[in-house]
Amino acid sequence: MPRQFFVGGNFKMNPNSVAEKIALTTLLNKAELDDSVVVAPPALYLIPLKEILRKEIQVAAQNCYFKDSGAFTGEISPAQLKDAGIPYVILGHSERRTLFHETSEIVAQKTKAALAGSLSVILCIGETLEQRETDQTAQVCAAQLQAVVDLLSEADWSKIVIAYEPVWAIGTGKVASAAQAQATHADIRAFLGTAVSPAVAQATRIIYGGSVNKGNCKELSTQPDVDGFLVGGASLKPEFVDIINATRK
Numbered sequence: 001m002p003r004q005f006f007v008g009g010n011f012k013m014n015p016n017s018v019a020e021k022i023a024l025t026t027l028l029n030k031a032e033l034d035d036s037v038v039v040a041p042p043a044l045y046l047i048p049l050k051e052i053l054r055k056e057i058q059v060a061a062q063n064c065y066f067k068d069s070g071a072f073t074g075e076i077s078p079a080q081l082k083d084a085g086i087p088y089v090i091l092g093h094s095e096r097r098t099l100f101h102e103t104s105e106i107v108a109q110k111t112k113a114a115l116a117g118s119l120s121v122i123l124c125i126g127e128t129l130e131q132r133e134t135d136q137t138a139q140v141c142a143a144q145l146q147a148v149v150d151l152l153s154e155a156d157w158s159k160i161v162i163a164y165e166p167v168w169a170i171g172t173g174k175v176a177s178a179a180q181a182q183a184t185h186a187d188i189r190a191f192l193g194t195a196v197s198p199a200v201a202q203a204t205r206i207i208y209g210g211s212v213n214k215g216n217c218k219e220l221s222t223q224p225d226v227d228g229f230l231v232g233g234a235s236l237k238p239e240f241v242d243i244i245n246a247t248r249k
């Protein structure tokens with residue numbers, strides 16, 4: 001079965017005002033969209049955004065904890081997201097890994113807890129510039145995934161979308177070339193084939209993130225192992241609609 005193209009908008013700690021949020025929502029509600037679309041606003045805006053977005057567009061939290069309740073100041077649990085009707089969560093984003101010291105083991109625990117709480121997970125992985133320059137990309141991605149593989153069953157993978165986001169391409173304007181993205185996505189798929197199963201490797205969507213914009217999305221989308229995008233900066237602009245429709249002829 002062909003994998004359905006998937007586009008996520010990671011708003012990060014934006015927008016800064018209700019007016020901007022309404023402008024973005026209006027744009028998405030009016031747009032003609034071809035693909036699965038998920039937007040991830042800051043936690044504060046998840047419920048109001050979900051209420052005003054049309055139902056074809058789903059919302060995602062940008063993080064969650066791995067416990068369902070308790071004394072964890074500042075955290076949100078998978079059970080709370082589920083209760084609030086939030087279907088997706090982004091986990092393992094490089095900003096969480098570097099700025100908030102999340103190890104691959106923590107990301108794996110969060111992934112397991114989110115799936116146990118019936119959420120779908122957009123699982124981010126990716127290498128730094130130094131790791132790419134020393135030819136460690138495939139190895140780094142495999143190690144980040146292995147921590148998750150160790151905690152999950154084969155069936156769990158049906159609720160995971162993998163976002164390959166090279167750290168050097170995030171917010172830098174330096175997008176991976178179509179060939180670089182394709183080669184790494186193919187390596188990630190091969191890893192899943194060996195570490196989980198050929199069926200999971202075939203079915204799992206692997207999306208690309210890092211400086212995706214209106215100008216580069218079409219070429220990236222033609223690569224056989226690029227199944228969509230996770231978009232940061234450009235998801236806050238009208239061009240997000242062009243990126244969502246990248247596969248349109």
Ligand SMILES: O=C(CO)COP(=O)(O)O
Binds near residue numbers: 169210212230233
């Ligand atoms: O981090 C990203 C999406 O999660 C990518 O961000 P940019 O699209 O701003 O590079």
